[in-house]
Amino acid sequence: MMTEGTYPCGFGGVSVWCDQLIRGMPGYDFHLVAIVATEAEQVVWTLPGNVTSVERVLLWGAPPPGPAAGRRPGLPLRLLRQLIDVLLDSPWRAQPLFADTLRELFDYAQHGNLSTGLASEKAVRLLSDAWRARWQDPVQPAPTLHDAVTALQLLDHSLRPLSHRPVPADVGHAVTNGLGVLPALAAKWQHGVPMLVTEHGVYLREQYLQHRKGPYRWPVKAFHLGFMRRLCALGYSEAETITPGNVYNRRWEERLGAAPRRIRTVYNGVDPANFPALDGEPEAPTISWVGRVDPIKDLETLLRAFALVSRELPGARLRLFGVPPKGRESYLQRCRALAADLGITAVATFEGRVENIRDAYDAGSIFVLSSVSEGFPYSLIEAMTCGRTCVATDVGGVTEAVGDTGLVVPPRSPARMAEACLTLLRDDGLRHRLGAAARARALENFTVDSAISTFDEIYSFLGSGRPLLIPAPPADEQPGDLLPGSAAG
Amino acid sequence: MIARALPASQDRPPGLGAYAAGPPVLAPAAAPAAPAEGEAPRDIDELCQAFAGVCESAVDPLEIASALEFDGLNDQAARTRYGVCDVFVLAEEMYRRVPRRPPEPEPAPDPWQVSKTGPALHGLLYGLPAICFPAATGLLTGHAALSVLVVALPASWAVSQGLAYLGYARLGRADRAQAALLLLAGMTAGVAAVALVLAVAAVAVRADPSAFFFGLGVAAYMLGATVLLVLAAERLLLIVLAPGVLGSAAFLALGRPAHLDHAAWAALAATPLLALGLAAARAGREAGLPRRRGGHAQPGLGARRLLTGAELRSALPSAGFGLVAAGLLVFPVAIGLPGPHGARTGTVIASLPLALSMGAAEWLLFWFRRRTQGLLRATRELRAFAFRARLTLLGALLQYLAAAALLTAAALAAATEARLIHPHWTDLPQSAAYLALGGAMFLALLLQAFGSRTFPLIACTVALGFEVAWRGLGAGGQLVACTELLVVLAGYAALVLGRATWHAC
Numbered sequence: 004m005m006t007e008g009t010y011p012c013g014f015g016g017v018s019v020w021c022d023q024l025i026r027g028m029p030g031y032d033f034h035l036v037a038i039v040a041t042e043a044e045q046v047v048w049t050l051p052g053n054v055t056s057v058e059r060v061l062l063w064g065a066p067p068p069g070p071a072a073g074r075r076p077g078l079p080l081r082l083l084r085q086l087i088d089v090l091l092d093s094p095w096r097a098q099p100l101f102a103d104t105l106r107e108l109f110d111y112a113q114h115g116n117l118s119t120g121l122a123s124e125k126a127v128r129l130l131s132d133a134w135r136a137r138w139q140d141p142v143q144p145a146p147t148l149h150d151a152v153t154a155l156q157l158l159d160h161s162l163r164p165l166s167h168r169p170v171p172a173d174v175g176h177a178v179t180n181g182l183g184v185l186p187a188l189a190a191k192w193q194h195g196v197p198m199l200v201t202e203h204g205v206y207l208r209e210q211y212l213q214h215r216k217g218p219y220r221w222p223v224k225a226f227h228l229g230f231m232r233r234l235c236a237l238g239y240s241e242a243e244t245i246t247p248g249n250v251y252n253r254r255w256e257e258r259l260g261a262a263p264r265r266i267r268t269v270y271n272g273v274d275p276a277n278f279p280a281l282d283g284e285p286e287a288p289t290i291s292w293v294g295r296v297d298p299i300k301d302l303e304t305l306l307r308a309f310a311l312v313s314r315e316l317p318g319a320r321l322r323l324f325g326v327p328p329k330g331r332e333s334y335l336q337r338c339r340a341l342a343a344d345l346g347i348t349a350v351a352t353f354e355g356r357v358e359n360i361r362d363a364y365d366a367g368s369i370f371v372l373s374s375v376s377e378g379f380p381y382s383l384i385e386a387m388t389c390g391r392t393c394v395a396t397d398v399g400g401v402t403e404a405v406g407d408t409g410l411v412v413p414p415r416s417p418a419r420m421a422e423a424c425l426t427l428l429r430d431d432g433l434r435h436r437l438g439a440a441a442r443a444r445a446l447e448n449f450t451v452d453s454a455i456s457t458f459d460e461i462y463s464f465l466g467s468g469r470p471l472l473i474p475a476p477p478a479d480e481q482p483g484d485l486l487p488g489s490a491a492g
Numbered sequence: 493m494i495a496r497a498l499p500a501s502q503d504r505p506p507g508l509g510a511y512a513a514g515p516p517v518l519a520p521a522a523a524p525a526a527p528a529e530g531e532a533p534r535d536i537d538e539l540c541q542a543f544a545g546v547c548e549s550a551v552d553p554l555e556i557a558s559a560l561e562f563d564g565l566n567d568q569a570a571r572t573r574y575g576v577c578d579v580f581v582l583a584e585e586m587y588r589r590v591p592r593r594p595p596e597p598e599p600a601p602d603p604w605q606v607s608k609t610g611p612a613l614h615g616l617l618y619g620l621p622a623i624c625f626p627a628a629t630g631l632l633t634g635h636a637a638l639s640v641l642v643v644a645l646p647a648s649w650a651v652s653q654g655l656a657y658l659g660y661a662r663l664g665r666a667d668r669a670q671a672a673l674l675l676l677a678g679m680t681a682g683v684a685a686v687a688l689v690l691a692v693a694a695v696a697v698r699a700d701p702s703a704f705f706f707g708l709g710v711a712a713y714m715l716g717a718t719v720l721l722v723l724a725a726e727r728l729l730l731i732v733l734a735p736g737v738l739g740s741a742a743f744l745a746l747g748r749p750a751h752l753d754h755a756a757w758a759a760l761a762a763t764p765l766l767a768l769g770l771a772a773a774r775a776g777r778e779a780g781l782p783r784r785r786g787g788h789a790q791p792g793l794g795a796r797r798l799l800t801g802a803e804l805r806s807a808l809p810s811a812g813f814g815l816v817a818a819g820l821l822v823f824p825v826a827i828g829l830p831g832p833h834g835a836r837t838g839t840v841i842a843s844l845p846l847a848l849s850m851g852a853a854e855w856l857l858f859w860f861r862r863r864t865q866g867l868l869r870a871t872r873e874l875r876a877f878a879f880r881a882r883l884t885l886l887g888a889l890l891q892y893l894a895a896a897a898l899l900t901a902a903a904l905a906a907a908t909e910a911r912l913i914h915p916h917w918t919d920l921p922q923s924a925a926y927l928a929l930g931g932a933m934f935l936a937l938l939l940q941a942f943g944s945r946t947f948p949l950i951a952c953t954v955a956l957g958f959e960v961a962w963r964g965l966g967a968g969g970q971l972v973a974c975t976e977l978l979v980v981l982a983g984y985a986a987l988v989l990g991r992a993t994w995h996a997c
Contacts (some may be wrong), residue, residue, distance in 0.1 A: 094552075211554060396564065
C-alpha cells in the first residue's frame with residue numbers, strides 16, 4: 004500500500020480509512036510505502052500485526068545514497084531533453100511519450116543519481132533553452148534562470164520515489180494519485196505488480212488549488228502542474244482498477260483518460276456500532292452542524308440561512324460544534340461577528356470542541372452541511388447512521404450520500420437552505436420518515452464492512468491476475484443512479 | 493409523501509430535495525445583508541469577470557475548473573445557468589475568452605535581509621575577547637603557558653565549529669528543542685574533551701596550572717558563546733563578556749598593578765563561567781528540560797538518539813576547518829615571527845582586527861547572496877549569469893579586503909599609541925599575510941555558506957602545511973602561503989559560484 008503524507012505518518016480522514024482497511028483485512032499482509040516530506044514525519048500510528056514492513060520515502064531529505072560517486076553514470080542528455088520536451092509540449096501529444104520517459108527515468112534512478120542529474124547546469128541550460136524556444140507570447144512573464152532552477156528542484160523532489168527499490172507484491176494499492184503512484188508504477192514495471200488507485204479527493208484538483216496559493220512564478224507553476232497532470236493521467240491509465248470515494252470524482256478521472264470500465268466507486272464507511280440510532284430529539288427545533296471551522300465549510304451561508312429560519316420559527320436554535328484549525332482562527336471571529344450582525348447570538352451558539360461526535364448529532368433535530376467543497380464527508384454519513392435527517396449543499400459526493408433521504412440545496416444559497424430547513428423542522432412526519440430512511444440507506448451502503456468486502460474482492464481479483472469484472476456504468480451519468488439504494492425511495 | 497415531494501426525474505439533480513420545492517417560502521430580500529441569489533453571475537462573461545484572477549493566471553482549463561468547483565459550482569449549475577454540459581467545458585470556454593496575464597507573485601520575504609547592526613555586533617563579539625589576552629599575558633609566565641594556549645585555541649575552535657554546524661543543521665530541520673538539547677550536550681562534552689587535551693598538553697610541557705586554567709577558560713568561553721550565537725542570544729553574550737572585557741581593560745589601563753592580579757583573574761574567570769552558565773540555562777530552557785536543583789542536569793543521556801553517527805561524520809569537515817583556521821592564525825604567533833622588531837604586531841593583527849573583520853565578512857556574505865539571488869531572477873542566460881556573479885564575487889572580496897585593511901590600520905595605530913607595539917616597515921609582509929588570510933577566511937566562509945566545506949578545508953590544510961614547512965623563511969613564508977591560499981580559494985569560488993545551480997535555495 005502506497006500513501007502520501009497520510010498513513011502511518013499523519014492523522015486525518017485518509018489515515019483513518021487506511022487503518023480501518025488494513026485492520027479489516029487480517030488475511031492480507033501489507034507492506035507500507037509512505038511518501039513523506041521530511042525525516043521529521045515519523046510513524047505515529049500503532050501498526051496492526053498484518054503490516055509486515057514500513058518504508059518511508061523522503062521527498063525533501065538528502066537524496067538517497069547511490070553507488071560511489073565515480074561509478075555513477077551521468078543522466079543521459081537525451082533523456083533529460085526528452086523529459087523537458089514532454090513536459091513542455093501539449094499534454095495530448097506528450098502523454099504517450101511521458102510514460103516511456105518516466106519509465107526510462109526509473110530505470111536510470113535504480114542505479115544512477117537522478118537528483119544530481121536534475122540539479123546540473125546541463126539541465127538548467129536545457130530547460131532555459133527550451134523555454135526560450137517556446138516562449139513567444141510577450142505578455143506572459145518570461146522565465147528566468149531562477150525559474151529554471153526552481154522548476155527542476157521541484158521536479159527532482161517529486162521524482163524521489165523513483166530512486167527507491169520497488170518491493171514485489173500481489174497488488175500495489177496507491178491510496179492517492181500523483182506522487183503516491185510512483186512507487187506503484189515502479190513495482191508494476193519491475194515486478195509486474197497490478198496497480199490499484201484509490202482517490203478520496205481528486206489529487207490533481209488539489210494540486211491546482213494548492214498552486215493558486217503557492218509562491219511560484221507562472222512558468223514554474225505551469226511546469227510543475229504540467230508534470231502533475233501527466234503523472235495523474237498516467238496513474239489513471241496504468242491502474243488496473245481505480246476506486247474513487249464518490250461518483251462525482253470519476254468525472255475528473257475520465258476527463259484525464261481513465262477507462263470507465265476500470266472505475267469502481269467505493270464509498271467511505273462508518274462503523275454502525277459507534278453510531279446507534281438516536282432516541283428522541285431536542286425540545287426546541289434545533290439545527291446542528293459539526294466540522295472544522297474553516298471558510299471551505301461556508302458557515303456564513305448557514306448563519307444567514309438560520310437568521311431566516313429564526314424569523315419564521317422564533318424558538319429555533321442553531322448549535323455549531325467544532326474548532327478552527329490552528330493559526331486560522333480569524334474565520335471563527337468573522338462568523339461570530341456575522342452572527343452578531345444578524346442578531347442571532349442568543350439562539351446560534353458556537354459550542355467548540357465536542358468530546359463524543361455523536362453528541363453533536365444528538366443536539367439537533369436536523370443536521371446541516373453547508374460546505375462549498377467536499378469529497379464524501381464522514382459527518383454526513385455519521386449523522387445519517389444516527390438517523391438524523393440532513394440538509395446538505397450539492398458539492399462533491401454529497402448527493403450520492405444523501406440520495407433521497409434528505410434535502411440537497413445549491414451551495415452559497417441562504418434562502419434555499421433556510422427553506423429546506425423549515426420544511427423539515429415544521430413537518431415532524433417527513434423529518435422522522437427521512438431520518439429512518441437515512442439510517443437504512445447508510446447501513447446498507449456506507450459501512451466499513453461493505454467497503455472492506457469490496458476491497459477484499461478487488462484484491463483477490465487483481466492478485467489472481469484475473470480481469471476484474473466491473474459492471475459497466477449506465478449510459479446515463481447521473482451519479483445517484485449508480486447506487487443500489489437510490490431507487491428505493 | 494416522499495414520492496410526491498421528491499420526484500425522481502432525469503432533468504433534476506440527483507438527490508432531489510429543495511431544488512424541487514414549490515414557491516419560495518421566504519423573500520430573499522428579507523435576509524439582512526445576505527447576498528441575493530441574483531448576484532451569481534448570469535452569463536459566462538460575467539463569470540469570467542468574477543474569476544478574472546483565476547483565468548488570467550491559469551496554466552490550463554483544468555485549473556479554472558478546479559477553482560469553479562472549489563467555489564461550489566458544479567455540473568448542474570453549469571448546465572442550468574450557463575447552458576454548457578459540464579464544468580470542464582465551461583472552464584475551457586472561460587480559458588478561451590480570457591487571455592493569460594499572470595501577475596507576478598508577492599515577493600517572498602528575503603532570507604538574506606540583514607540588519608546593519610547584527611553583523612557589527614557579531615564582529616564586536618568576536619573581537620572583544622582579544623582584550624583579555626594582553627591582560628592575561630602578564631599573568632601567564634613562561635613558554636610553556638604559550639604552548640598550552642596554542643593547543644587550546646585550535647582545539648576549542650574545532651569543537652565549536654563542529655558544534656555550530658550540528659546546531660544549525662538541527663535548527664534547519666525546525667527542531668529547536670532537539671537542537672538546544674544537542675548544543676547543551678555538545679558543549680558539556682566539548683569542554684570535557686578540550687580539558688583532557690589541555691591537561692595532557694600541560695603535563696607534557698610542564699606548564700603552570702594557571703596556563704591550564706586559562707586555556708580551559710578560553711575553551712569554555714568559545715563553546716558557551718557558540719551555543720548562545722546559534723540560539724541567537726547575542727545579548728546574553730554581551731553580558732558574558734562584560735566582566736572579562738571590562739576587568740581586562742581596567743587592569744591594562746592601570747598598568748597591570750601586581751596587587752590587582754587576583755581581581756584580574758577573577759574578572760577573567762567570570763566570563764567563561766558566565767558563558768557556560770547562561771548557555772546551559774538558555775539551551776536547557778529551549779530544550780524544555782525540567783529544572784533541577786544544582787542545575788547540572790545531564791542531557792542527552794537517555795534521549796532518543798540525540799546524534800547519529802552520520803551526523804557526527806557530517807560535522808567533521810567543519811571541525812577540521814576550525815582546527816586548521818585556528819592553526820593558520822596562531823602558528824606564526826606561536827613561533828614568534830617575524831623577528832625582534834615586531835614580534836607582537838602579528839599578535840595584535842591576528843587577535844583584534846581580523847576578528848572584528850569577521851563582522852564585515854558576515855555582512856558581505858549576506859550582501860553577496862542578496863545580489864546573486866537578484867541576478868538569478870533577472871537573468872535568462874547561464875553565461876550572462878556566470879559573468880555577473882563572478883563580478884559580484886570580486887566586488888565582495890575587494891570590499892572585505894578594504895574593510896580588513898582599515899580595521900588593521902586603526903588597530904595598529906591604537907596599539908602603537910598605547911605603546912603596546914612598536915611597528916616597523918619590516919612588519920609589512922606579515923600584515924599583508926594576515927590580510928590575505930582574512931580574505932581567504934572570508935571566501936572559505938562564503939563557500940561554506942554554499943555547502944562547500946571540503947575544498948576550503950583541503951586548501952587551508954595545505955596552506956598550513958606550507959607555513960609549517962617554510963617556518964624558517966619568516967614572514968615571507970607566511971605571506972606566500974596565505975596569498976596562495978587566497979588565490980586558490982578565489983579561483984575556486986569564481987568557478988563554482990558562477991554556476992546558477994549553486995545559488996538554488
